[in-house]
Amino acid sequence: MGPPSRPVDIAGGAAAIVSVATSFGKRVNAPVQEAVESGRLPVRSAAVVVPEADKLRPLLADGAEPHVLEGLIGMAEQHGPSGCRLLRDGLIAKYGRQDVLQDQQRMGKSFIRLSQPQDTGRARSSTG
DSSP states (O other): OOOOOOHHHHHHHHHHHHHHHHHTTSGGGHHHHHHHHTTSSOHHHHHHHHHHHHHHGGGBOTTOHHHHHHHHHHHHHHHHHHHHHTTHHHHHHHHBOTTHHHHHHHHHHHHHHHHSOOOOSOOOOSOO
8 A cells, every 4th residue: 555645636626637637618629628638748747738728729820720730639649748838939939920929939038128127336234
């Protein structure tokens, strides 16, 4: 017999199952449901594929969604949830609407520039 499950593990697992099961009520997630039911995709990975697909949908060119979803499923199948997250920029570059990737990269650069610490010229006192 293995070690007893911790309440956090049980709650986290249950939350993923509920989240994924709820998402299966949407027709757009049918390929994810099929992958889970066939045993190709663990629920934990499906719980990442669905929100990643939801984030990408508004950025995609017409007709690209099935290809993107299959790419996310395949990557999650082979490399787990973290692998699925790595595809975002590549999928946007290949299947995104015109200029979406460039716009996102430009926004990212602005965010980085705004969030960098600035030297105010004040020296810190070691005595307080």
